Amino acid sequence: MWILGPIGFTAPWLLIGLAALPILWFLLRAVPPAPIRRRFPGVALLLGLSDDETQTDKTPWWLLLLRMLAVAAAIIGFAGPVLNPQVEQEGEGPLLVLIDGTWAGARDWNRSMARVAETLDEATRGARPVAVVNAANLPEDGALAFQAANSWQSRLPGIRPQPWAPDADGLAAWADGLAGRFDTLWLSDGVDHPGRANTLDALRARGAVRVYESPRPVYALRPVQFQDGQIQATVLRARAGRAAAVTVAAIGPDPNGIERDLARVEVEFDAAATEGTVDIVLPPELRNRITRFAVAGQNSAGAVALTDDSLKRREVALIAGRDGREGLELLSPLHYLRQALVPTADLIDGDLQAVVQANPDVIVLADVATLSQTESDALQDWLDGGGLLLRFAGPRLAASDVSRDAEDPLMPVRLRAGGRNVGGAMSWGEPKTLRPFDETSPFFGLDIPADVAVSAQVMAQPGPELAERVIAALSDGTPLVTRKRAGQGQVVLFHVTANAEWSTLPLSGLFVQMLERLAVSTRPAEPVAEDLTGTTWQVEAVLDGFGDLQDAGTLPGVAGETLVTGAVGPDRRPGLYAGEDRRIAVNVIGAEQALAPATWPADVPVEGLAVVRETPLKGALLAAALILLAVDILASLWLTGRLRGQRAAAMALAAAMLVPPQTGRAQSDDALAIQATSEVVLAHVITGDDRVDRIAQAGMRGLSEKLFQRTSIEPAEPIAVDLETAELSFFPFLYWPVTQDQPLPSATAYARLNRYLRSGGMILFDTRDADIAQFGGNSPNGRRLQQIAAPLDIPPLEPIPEDHVLTRTFYLLQDFPGRHPSRDVWVEAAPADAEQAEGMPFRNLNDGVTPVVIGGNDWAAAWATDTSGMQMFPVGRGYAGERQREIAYRFGINLMMHVLTGNYKSDQVHVPALLERLGQ
Amino acid sequence: MPALLRSRAETLAGTLPPLLAEAEHLAATVLLGEHGRRRAGQGDEFWQYRPAHPGDEARMVDWRRSARSDAHFVREKEWQAAQSVQIWVDNARSMTFSGAADHPDKSQRARLLALAVSILLMRGGERVGLAGLTLPPRTGELQLLRLAEAFSAQDPDSDYGSPESRGMLPHSRAVFISDFLGDLAPVEAALTKAADRGVKGALLQVLDPAEEAFPFDGRTIFESMGGGIRHETLKAGELRDRYLQRLADRKARLADLARLTGWHFDCYHTGDSAQPALLWLFRALERQI
Secondary structure: EEEOOEEOOHHHHHHHHHHHHHHHHHHHHHOOOOOOOEEEHHHHHOOOOOOOHHHOOOOOOOHHHHHHHHHHHHHHHHEEEEEEOOOOOOOOOOEEEEEEEOHHHOHHHHHHHHHHHHHHHHHHHHHHEEEEEEEEOOOOOOOOOEHHHHHOOOHHHHOOOOOOOOOOOHHHHHHOOOOOOOEEEEEEEOOOOOHHHHHHHHHOOOOEEEEEOOOOOOOEEEEOOEOOOOEEEEEEEEEOOEEEEEEEEEEEEOOOOEEEEEEEEEEEEEOOOEEEEEOOOOOHHHHHOEEEEEEEEOOOHEEEEOOOOOHHHHEEEEOOOOOOOOOOOOOOOOHHHHHHHOOOOOEEEOOOOHHHHOOOOOOEEEOOOOOOHHHHHHHHHHHHHHOEEEOOOOHHHHOOOOOOOOOOOOOOEEOOOOOOEEOOOOOOOEEEEEOOOOOOOOOOOOEEEEOOOOOOOEEOOOOOOOHEEEEEOOOOOEEEEEEEEOOOOOEEOOOOOOOOOOOHHHHHHHHHHHHHHHHOOOOOOOOOOOHHHEEEEEEEEEEEOOOEEEEOOOOEEEHHHHHHHOOEEEOOOOOOEEEOOOOEEEOOOOOOOOOOEEEOOOOOOOOOOOOOOOEOOHHHHHHHHHHHHHHHHHHHHOOOOOOHHHHHHHHHHHHOOOOOOOHHHHHHHHHHHHHHHHOOOOOOEOOHHHHHHHHHHHHHHHHHHHHHHOOOOOOOOOOOOOOOOOHHHOOOEEEEOOOOOOOOOOHHHHHHHHHHOOOEEEEEEOOOOOOOOOOOOOOHHHHHHHHHHOOOOOOOOOEOOOOHHHHHHOOOOOOOOOOOOOOEEEEOOOOOOOOOOOOOOOOOOOOOOEEEEEEEEOOHHHHHHOOOOOOOOOOHHHHHHHHHHHHHHHHHEEEEEHHOOOOOHHHOOHHHHHHHHOOO | HHHHHHOOOOOOOOOOOOOOHHHOOOOOOOOOOOOOHHHHHHHHOOEEEEOOOOOOOOOOOOOHHHHOOOOEEEEEEOOOOOOOOEEEEEHHHHHHOOOOOOOOHHHHHHHHHHHHHHHHHOOOOOEEEEOOOOOOEEEEEHHHHHHHHHHOOOOOOOOOOOOOOHHHHHHEEEEEOOOOOOOOHHHHHHHHHHHHHHOOEEEEEOOOOHHHHHOOOOOOEEEEEOOOOOEOOHHHHHHHHHHHHHHHHHHHHHHHHHHHHEEEEEEEEEEOOOHHHHHHOOOOOOOHO
């Protein structure tokens, strides 16, 4: 490479070509532009005229300059110019390769290793001894083992990134202990770790330090938080500066057990932000499946957040006996359960049949005595599959015969009749308190508040197995809570009510803790060290540096307090830890941790992030040459008079097309709005089929005329509506002929249509094929109508009933023919509770106007008139046909009356009956 | 080709009111054709009853009219006579020039105008023929077909045409349609000869818009349509003003000639609609008939 100031040339010999430019100058100068030959009769008038100026037989100087520049740019371009050429420098002496083998470097690990391999190759050529050290996994003895470079080559694949940061103290101590002179190549991971500055100083004392750092940004994921039903994921990045977006994936097994992305969300970073937060809302079924979150495409342990039980919410179904006393909130059998469970569990309401189908984790039956046979069978199947049935006693259970003579499979014990009251006004003795829990009880260790007292309970029938089923008892030894295993599940009975009627237990904190111990609800998210003191946690799976879960193998257990407090490192590996009844996840990134970019002193050369980079200029110069040649073409054309008329117009047009056109839509919108709102206007939808649109327009015109003649509705000229652009709210009524190949409206058009339907508009759908197809049949138009109407907000439909208000808004009608006399016309269904009242001729049907009328009678064709008022299409034959057309008009008039008067006409038909009643 | 020309000419002529309707606007004294001269004479149409003078033959008395009064009346007919019009359309190579694709070349327009005016004249009862000896003035459908055929003939040899002045009928009318870009001497001679014979008529110069605007620039070699004449220039744009001046001079010269010999002169551009030109041509002939 030949270097000239800041520019180097890869093929400098080509520059000799520049010497040829003056020769080219003379050659080009001698060749004038070629003349044009034109046939022109007016030449007779030109004879004898001579040119005033004669210089254009030589090429003008500026055109020559243009061509010279183009050629020069091409020559220099091919000579391969490079801005800021980087020249490699070889070093001497021993070389230390220090690798930040952390999770942050894992994504670009292969690139880093390739860089190391390259360095090793160079060192081999220079016969330099090399030592390779992984900062996150320092050699035990501390001394540097300088060896021949090629012996390291084979050991490179064994160097892996570790899922933790280097130990600051250990690294500093190791660096201080080094001796001798050597150069260093430091492969940084781009993230600032504590103790880095000290290490750098120690290394620089020994020799030159070069740094290689990947320019790609490092992303990390904090442990996700669960709040208010939302999962909050926070993504960190080391280097701010540009707005960016990354994807966070929630990963877990699907119902078939295959791991896949259950959800993906984008996290946006502002230019200045190093943190991006996103809320993820997922249905509980999906949420409970998530095993980890990961920043997509990062492949590092820091970009993975493992989830543990804190994210899981148990699904609890609450079912109470029939509630006779409506509205007494605090007496509701479920009130305290609900209060206790809402923060930590997902509650399901519904009847028992439906709830069992949903397969919840827990079903709570509060004072439910008898179950039907099918309900009972379903519950038993669910219990066998591992469900927890939690029952509470109550007056109904006490009064029933359930589990009286023989043990009910859904009850843990047999019950004695009646139960007992203690400490009440009519009984002897004090209310009973609780006896401390046995060691075998799941409640063992819970403090019993002094104010918990039981004043009534149901009594268990003594029996041989009773003792082992009692898990909580009163101070006199009577069972308070009993439990029985059933299949893989269990049945638990609280012998008191779930409200405060029989005991104060539901009012105490103990109630919540007991539910927790029974695994009805889950614990608060964050375990603290005191909770875990003295426990040992077994490692289930660990994360490697690349963010993959690995089998823990023979790793020893970890003490509970270390699990919560210690830093991530070899003795507290990130991964999943299993305890007695729960699992805890340890993540690489702590909940409060932030990332900072690695900063280097100005005199340490940093590869990969170099501010001054090699920039090849070849492409730019060749492009400049091409542009100059294009300009030369234009200039030559202009000079020879060929750039005139149509050619110039075409060029100008091409230039103008680059400027986006501005349309004056707003003005026409206003005009349409004024036209549509100054008078009543019938409208039809543009289908794109020219003939159908014309007929629809003519039909609306014909109907408008008839309305004008016969009623007080005086519509203006109808308007054709383009669903994609027009505002629909101006039109009380839309006629929509359905064609087979009509395009489906866009999503925004559907949004407008739904708003239109909800706010009182009416659409008359006409499939126009009643002569060949029944409604709902499989005609092409019918299928298209189904596709069109699927996203629309249309209520349930029924064929027009005989007493529908459409049959009497203006004329009395029983048929609704158009060109076809089919009777299949559908409107919004009457509410289910519409009944014919005594003395009323008609049912009191829906109060509003039906939002759609659907049929296939091709009404527009029957209504259609041309501008002179003549009918455009024949209907039927002879007098009967004319009669049919008349009925078609009457239907149109009734329909418009229905649209415009709303429920007034519907009320009106009841007036005679009302008057008659008043008269009595 | 003749049939096509004929049909297009009919289309163009069909939009104009027929000569008979137009006749009401003409001066009373200078009317020709079957619409009469508003004066008693030879003809088929009734003109007026006048009281019989002494000397009128008895057979001239209209007895039916006379029986209704005491005096005798003579029935007079309107004087009717037909005029001959001879048409010359330049068919030289220069007429085949068209400056742009969106309008026809000059000869097409010239033929169309010539045939359209022939149709109008024949409808008015005049006799129409070609200048020269080949097709003497006649009337009727067959004559129209012959005219259409004759107009379609192309002269492949000469670059510029010169008017045909042989066989001019005395006191007849003539129409010359050409671009008049060639030598003006034959035109001058023809007009002089026509004036000698009392023949009057119209000169219509048909020009292409490009000939009127001279939209050329740069180094150019101009050739006539037949290639017979050529002129090379290095800067065509410089010539524009002088060319236009020469064209204006030529038009003025033609107008002068026409004025001296009692003819009418107008210039028509093929970029415009043909109707105004036809109207002008028709009016120009009317004024002289």
